[in-house]
Amino acid sequence: MSRLQLEDLTLARGGRTVLEHLEGRFQDGAVTALVGANGAGKSTLISAIMGMLRPVAGRVACQVPKERRAWLPQQLALDLTFPMSVEELIMTGTWPSHGALKGYCAAHYRRGREIMARLGISHLAHRQLGELSGGQRQRALIGRTLMQEAELLLLDEPFANVDVETVDVLMEVLRDMARDGATLVVVLHDLEQLSRLADDMLVLAGGHGRWASPESLLERYAGQPPRAPRLPLTFPDTLDAGTA
Numbered sequence: 001m002s003r004l005q006l007e008d009l010t011l012a013r014g015g016r017t018v019l020e021h022l023e024g025r026f027q028d029g030a031v032t033a034l035v036g037a038n039g040a041g042k043s044t045l046i047s048a049i050m051g052m053l054r055p056v057a058g059r060v061a062c063q064v065p066k067e068r069r070a071w072l073p074q075q076l077a078l079d080l081t082f083p084m085s086v087e088e089l090i091m092t093g094t095w096p097s098h099g100a101l102k103g104y105c106a107a108h109y110r111r112g113r114e115i116m117a118r119l120g121i122s123h124l125a126h127r128q129l130g131e132l133s134g135g136q137r138q139r140a141l142i143g144r145t146l147m148q149e150a151e152l153l154l155l156d157e158p159f160a161n162v163d164v165e166t167v168d169v170l171m172e173v174l175r176d177m178a179r180d181g182a183t184l185v186v187v188l189h190d191l192e193q194l195s196r197l198a199d200d201m202l203v204l205a206g207g208h209g210r211w212a213s214p215e216s217l218l219e220r221y222a223g224q225p226p227r228a229p230r231l232p233l234t235f236p237d238t239l240d241a242g243t244a
């Protein structure tokens with residue numbers, strides 16, 4: 001069973017084909033790593049899954065309702081000059097299902113506080129977004145997706161410029177979301193992060209996609225200097241035989 005499936009999906013950007021004939025199911029209740037070189041099409045695929053980019057051919061079959069889909073873009077489009085506190089940002093997670101104009105009830109506020117505590121940002125509740133560090137902002141944004149009760153979460157390089165402690169906190173929260181049944185797709189460039197987070201993996205290269213187990217990559221790099229390799233930029237030989 002899968003709530004998210006790619007069916008002979010072909011995507012283009014600026015008139016040029018970026019990805020062709022992508023097939024396959026993302027597992028529910030699991031984290032799938034999206035892996036590939038710069039320009040391989042990871043963000044393009046994420047846009048298509050969010051419904052923001054129309055396929056040239058094929059389709060994304062997604063059974064998750066729009067109000068339960070969340071996306072953390074690679075480049076934050078958030079206006080940081082807009083006066084909004086961390087708590088206010090987290091509360092906006094109720095908007096997709098509850099509406100923006102109805103205000104919040106006591107239960108919403110209670111959940112918001114629980115979420116901030118879990119992410120270690122209670123002390124930042126009244127801090128303005130423009131006054132946050134990158135890692136603090138990332139915690140707040142993931143807090144909003146928890147508030148939203150996202151069932152599909154697309155994270156485009158969520159750990160870029162984030163310190164190790166924040167990575168630990170965020171990974172634990174993401175693993176919990178998967179355990180609670182959410183479908184997570186995470187763009188990663190780091191082998192160590194892949195080994196800790198991912199259950200499954202879709203590698204993009206040369207305009208095509210290959211599904212593989214994260215273990216197949218980890219085994220391939222076993223014995224190499226610790227933490228050295230970033231993820232491979234082409235399909236590893238061991239994956240070439242895999243079906244698309």
Ligand SMILES: Nc1ncnc2c1ncn2[C@@H]1O[C@H](COP(=O)(O)OP(=O)(O)OP(=O)(O)O)[C@@H](O)[C@H]1O
Pocket residue numbers: 013014018036037038039040041042043044045074
């Ligand atoms: N708005 C756009 N207009 C035209 N071409 C684009 C646009 N956005 C991306 N592209 C092209 O589409 C291809 C895939 O880009 P994409 O951003 O999906 O790559 P990526 O795998 O996310 O790379 P990175 O690791 O650098 O984030 C690239 O060749 C890129 O130049």
Ligand SMILES: [Mg+2]
Pocket residue numbers: 042043044074156
């Ligand atoms: Mg990208």
